[in-house]
Amino acid sequence: MIDREDFFAAKLAYETDGSDLYTAQKAGEAVVVIDVRTDEAWAQGRIPGAVHMHYREISERAPKEVPEGSEVVVYCWSPGCNAGAKGALEFAKLGYPVRELIGGFEYWVREGYPVEDHDGVHRRPIDPLTGVPRIRTRP
Template identity: 40%
Template sequence: MTTTQDRPHATATTVPATDNPVLRVPPADPAAAAAYFAASLAFHADVSDVAAAFKVHREQGGELGFQLVDSRSTPSWDQAHVPGAIHLPTALVPEQAERLLDKSVPVVTYCWGPGCNGATRSALALARLGYQVKEMLGGIEYWIREGFEVETWQGSEQRAEADPLTAPTDSDDCGC
């Protein structure tokens, strides 16, 4: 059992692990945790990293290194999408992926947001076709909330500022 002396921000009371809902199932050992989190990063990218890669690509040229796929419907795509993304709705992956995507370049998929598994389904379909694939965590929702530009049927749009609950307001770097 840990005491408050072991944790600088703990409350004055000590709760046995069995009574603590967070610790009812104990944390994994460090080696297992490292393997899990390394694997997670092999499957996921976040919107800030995708945006940073696009920015470097725009400023320095060269290869982007991945293909960004919006897996949503056409009306959703028209409403707003990430500039530079390829529109490939999940249902059309089996018949259109080979025509639209280069198998030698990794793919990053996105959909609406954290409450939607469309990007996951699209990533699964692409992986089954032999593509290297990652999912962009947060989808278009967090792309917009973090203040990045989108394309719409009316042209380009960008929020005046990022949502302070999702991105730093005083820096381009969240520090993570």
């Protein structure tokens, strides 16, 4: 039987959230972000720098487009979508160190992280249910 410590350590090894992904991107860490959503969803907006690769295409495209051993983060639309898990499974089958973005693109947007679309990169307002704008105070 798995204990709680092992469970949560495994969970962190296989999942990441928007905050950690954004921090890794800002730090220049080499993370390949894969958007497994439909063409229509991709056109509506995506995480800047993401690669559009539907989960059904991963077994064919990834070995040609994603360097072997690359750290990969996969996302779909939201917590109500399992395409991210399907995509992560395909990368895992190929031997990539892969994690799923919990909350998907929905929470990335709701938490106010940058979004890229045909107009460029921009931010949408933070949803007060998911995050609170940072208020600077003097010490």
